[in-house]
Structure formats: structure tokens, C-alpha cells
Amino acid sequence: MSARALPYRPHNHDACVSQALADARSICRKQNARLTPTRERVLELIWQSHKPLGAYDVLAKLTAEGHNAAPPTVYRALDFLQQYGLVHRIASLNAFTGCAHAGEQHTGMFLICRACGNVLELMDPSVARAIETAANAETFRTETITLEVAGLCPGCQAGQHHE
């Protein structure tokens, strides 16, 4: 057995967040994209949760800390972050999660625990290949893949629901 994936066991999540922000700054710098304070703060808020955050969750957090924000503030920041591959939108949850493989070419596959709400992003080339093959067989030109798996994470299978 391999060790449990990071979101499923205790760890210094502040370090994850710092790393993600550092990566984001680097990615944006390379592409001359402006990671403005609001955008960076939204990214940070999203990373601070292992569970995907809804746009209005983010909005509430911004408002709570005195930021004068409206829905477009958040949606624009999220659009930017998605565009540069820093966050993903989880369609089945109407929520957003930090990309665990920012900068790398990948097709996100999300394992979403229905009990604890945590999400693990996988990068599995063989899944991506199988999907491509199936689409090609129909002469379909693939552009974006939405792959979200709902179920029970290791922790919650045992009944011990964790945060």
C-alpha cells in the first residue's frame, strides 16, 4: 500500500498554501499576467480549504475581512485564475478548488468525497488516453474534459468523518 494522499492525512497545510502561492506568482510572472492583490487573495482563500469553495463562499470571506467586493469581483478573479490554470471549477459542485498541478500539462480528475467534502486531484495519463481514444473513435475533437468522481474517501469509508 502506498501512503494516503496528502488531503487525507494531517499535514502542514499552510506550507501547501505558501507553495501554491509561490508557484502562482512564478507562473504569472513568466506569462506577464498580473496576479493582483485581489486575485492572489482569492487564490489563497481557495487553497486554504481542502474542500472546494463556492464563489459566494469566497465573496463572504472577502467581505468579512473588509474587502469591498461584489459577485463580479470574485467571478473575475476566478476567471483569471482558471485561465492560467491555477484553479479548477468543479462543475458538479458549482465550486472551485486550487489546482494541484499548476503549470503542468494535465487533465484534471477529481475524487470528491460525499461525506467529508474533500477533493483530491489526480493526474492520470492512462485515463486521459482512454478518453481521447473513445472520443477519437467518434471523430470528435476533444478540447476540454470534465471528470469528477463522487464517492467515499479512504477516511470516510471507515466511518470516521474527518475535517
Next chain:
Amino acid sequence: MSARALPYRPHNHDACVSQALADARSICRKQNARLTPTRERVLELIWQSHKPLGAYDVLAKLTAEGHNAAPPTVYRALDFLQQYGLVHRIASLNAFTGCAHAGEQHTGMFLICRACGNVLELMDPSVARAIETAANAETFRTETITLEVAGLCPGCQAGQHHE
């Protein structure tokens, strides 16, 4: 080359719809589920379009034909139809489409054309297997899979956008 899949070429779609309704009646009868007039009409409206319909599209059609319907009317019918595997919800579109393999055990994979809006539902065991394998490797217990591929259908790759 195999022939194009059904939605991508002209065919007698009325026959598709009739068949789908007949199947639905049979499936419901077997399970003692009541395919009431409203539920059946919603299923028919959804099948009559190769493009997924939003709940409010369905509502508008019902209203247009004199049915005294409100949002819950439609959402309840859709919930029922989903429960018995007669329609699928496409999360990335907030819309619903008739299930092309009702009654069969399957993981739906949807090819969604961003140009013409048509959706083709595939049933590909090797894709399902690859996803299961990847999830199992993380000790994740899969319950439901959302797999939606956006891109260009064969017709629209040539530039000839069709209905």
C-alpha cells in the same frame, strides 16, 4: 471508418423518441414506478432535442402548450427521470438529455459539441475501467462518475454547423 453516430446524421428522430418513450414505459412498469403524464411529457420534450434542454427550457415548452407548470413541476419530473436512469444531467451545461442506454448498466460519457450543441452519449467500458483503476489506487470508493468532453463534433470540424 465506421458510420457517423446517429445524432450526427439525418435520421427519423421521431422514431428515436417513440422508442425511448416505449422503453421508459417498460422500465417504469417493471419497477412499479409511475410514469405520469407530466413526467412522460417532460421526457418526450427532452428527447425531441438532440441538444440538452435546461429545466427552464422544458418549463417554457410546457407553459407554451397550456400546462400549468412552475419550476418545481419540472425539477420534480427531472428528479424522477434521473432516478430511473431515463435522463442524465449534464453538469457543465446545467441541462438534461435523454439517456441513450436506459436500463443498461453504464457510465455515461458525453461528447458535447461547443459549436452545434449536440451531445452524444457513449458507453465505453475501457474508460470506465481506467477511471475505476485510478480511483482504486487512491483507495477511493467510486459511486458516480461525471464525464463530459467538450469539443467539436465531426460535422462542425468541417465548419458546416448543422442543426
Next chain:
DNA sequence: CATGCAAATGTTATAATGTTGCAAACTCTG
């Protein structure tokens, strides 16, 4: 047939999610 229960529907209101349009402020460049 009358009664009673459960499932289904009607009805109104409201919640949750996402967008448009325009003006003001900011940032970079020459």
C-alpha cells in the same frame, strides 16, 4: 362505496449561482 394513507402535484416565495454594462481607477509605455 366510504375511508384513509401515501404519492404526486399546485402554488408561492425565496435561495443560490452567475452575468451585463458602464464608469472610475490603475498600469504600463512612449
Next chain:
DNA sequence: CAGAGTTTGCAACATTATAACATTTGCATG
């Protein structure tokens, strides 16, 4: 600094989905 392009503030609005409660319907049973 002037001008262009980008980002933000702000108000209104659009779309999607649900809650709560009353009413009706279908069906089994006495």
C-alpha cells in the same frame, strides 16, 4: 505627461434550483 489597455467598483439583472405548505390523486382496505 498623454494615451491605450487593463482592472476594479458598482448596480442591476438573469438564470438555475429549492423550501414550505396546501391540495389533489391513486390505490388499498374495511
